[in-house]
Amino acid sequence: xxxxxxxxxxxxxxxxxxxxxxxxxxxxxxxxxxxxxxxxxxxxxxxxxxxxxxxxxxxxxxxxxxxxxxxxxxxxxxxxxxxxxxxxxxxxxxxxxxxxxxxxxxxxxxxxxxxxxxxxxxxxxxxxxxxxxxxxxxxxxxxxxxxxxxxxxxxxxxxxxxxxxxxxxxxxxxxxxxxx
Ligand code: 5GP
Numbered sequence: 001x002x003x004x005x006x007x008x009x010x011x012x013x014x015x016x017x018x019x020x021x022x023x024x025x026x027x028x029x030x031x032x033x034x035x036x037x038x039x040x041x042x043x044x045x046x047x048x049x050x051x052x053x054x055x056x057x058x059x060x061x062x063x064x065x066x067x068x069x070x071x072x073x074x075x076x077x078x079x080x081x082x083x084x085x086x087x088x089x090x091x092x093x094x095x096x097x098x099x100x101x102x103x104x105x106x107x108x109x110x111x112x113x114x115x116x117x118x119x120x121x122x123x124x125x126x127x128x129x130x131x132x133x134x135x136x137x138x139x140x141x142x143x144x145x146x147x148x149x150x151x152x153x154x155x156x157x158x159x160x161x162x163x164x165x166x167x168x169x170x171x172x173x174x175x176x177x178x179x180x
Contacts, residue, residue, distance in 0.1 A: 002014075004179065005172070005176060007159055007165045007168050007169040007172075007176075008165050008166050008168050008169075010165060010178060010179075011178075011179045012159055012160075012165075012169075012176035012177060012178055012179060013176060013177060013179050014174050014175075014176055014177075015153070015158060015174075015175045015176055015177040016151055016153075016161075016174065016175040017174050018161070018173040018174050021053075021056070021132070021150065021161060021174075021175070022056060024150045024151065025053075025056050025057050025060055025150070026060055028057065028130065028148050028150065029057055029060030029061050029062075030060075031148065032061055032063075032100070032130070032148065033061060033062055033063050036063055036065070036098060036100075037063050039098040039126075040064050040065060040066070040097075040098070041063075041065050041066070041097075041098045041099065041100050042065065042066040042067075042068060042091065042094070042097050042098070042099055042100070043057075043058065043061075043065060043066070043067050043068070043100045043102055044068045044069065044070055044090070044091065044099060044100070044101050044102065045067075045068070045069045045070070045102040046069075046070060046071070046072065046101065046102065046103050046104070046111070046115065047069050047070065047071040048071070048162070048164070048170065049103070049104030049105065049162045049163050049164070049170075050069075050102050050103055050104045050132075050162060051069075051162055051170075052161050052162040052170075053102060053104060053132045053150075053161065053162055054067075054069070054102050057102065057130070068089075068091045069089060070087060070088060070089040070090045070091075070115075071087075071088045071089055072086070072087055072088070072111055072114065072115060073086065087114070087115060087118050090115075090118055090119065092122070094119065094122035094123075094124045095122055095123050095124065096123070096124065096125045097124050097125060098124070098125050098126045099119060099124045099126065099127045099128070100128050100129075100130055100148075101115065101116075101119070101127065101128070101129045101130070101145070102129075102130050102131075103129060103130070103131040103132070104131070104132050104133065104161075104162050104163050105131060105132065105133040105134070105135070105158070105163060106129070106131045106133070106134045106135065106139065106143060106146060107135050107138045107139075108138055108139065108140040108141060109139050109140060109141035109142060109143050110140065110141050112129060112141075112143050112145075112146075113141045113143070116143070116145065127145050128145050128146075128147040128148070129143060129145045129146045129147060129148070130147065130148035130149075131146060131148070131149055131150065132150040132151070132161070132162075133149075133150060133151055133152075133153055133158065133163075133175070134146065134149045134150075134151070134152050134153070135152075135153055135154070135155050136152055137154065137155040138155045153177075156177050156178060156180075157177070157178040158175050158176060158177050158178070159172065159175070159176050159178075160172030160173070160174055160175045160176045161173065161174065161175050163175070
């Protein structure tokens with residue numbers, strides 16, 4: 001396995017291997033399988049970053065469920081702009097449904113805050129967030145709904161397994177951190 005790689009003009013080193021990600025996913029899915037057994041949850045993945053996590057997680061979910069994706073404005077470079085654009089593709093049938101929002105990473109929390117405001121307008125029965133990564137030191141808008149977390153990581157920039165650096169690196173199997 002290559003421990004350091006280049007993405008665009010930056011160097012990265014391995015942080016979380018694909019094997020560790022999949023072990024963690026099995027545990028999260030087991031919890032969701034137990035907690036949502038008779039609830040027919042609808043999983044809503046936030047694109048683009050969640051596409052691999054969503055796919056691997058859903059392969060381990062074995063209860064009746066629905067799957068959808070939505071999109072918000074993209075994240076440019078290595079710092080959060082703080083400004084959001086539009087929400088696209090949010091399902092319109094969320095009333096009285098049990099929603100699980102699936103994210104790649106919660107950084108400041110502003111993206112999710114924005115999404116959650118739109119989601120609650122539809123009066124779902126319940127809303128929880130499942131995020132592969134969480135940066136506790138970076139949170140500015142705490143998310144009560146953040147129930148399932150893959151890994152807590154320090155306040156560093158990561159790439160791979162769905163996460164990009166200027167749109168590159170989403171296809172990497174492992175998660176890499178920037179080398180400072
Ligand atoms: P937040 O609104 O919580 O600050 O940021 C959430 C979004 O910012 C994520 O969905 C992701 O697209 C992006 N983001 C935050 N931190 C990182 C990071 O370390 N690496 C990458 N590639 N994207 C990040």
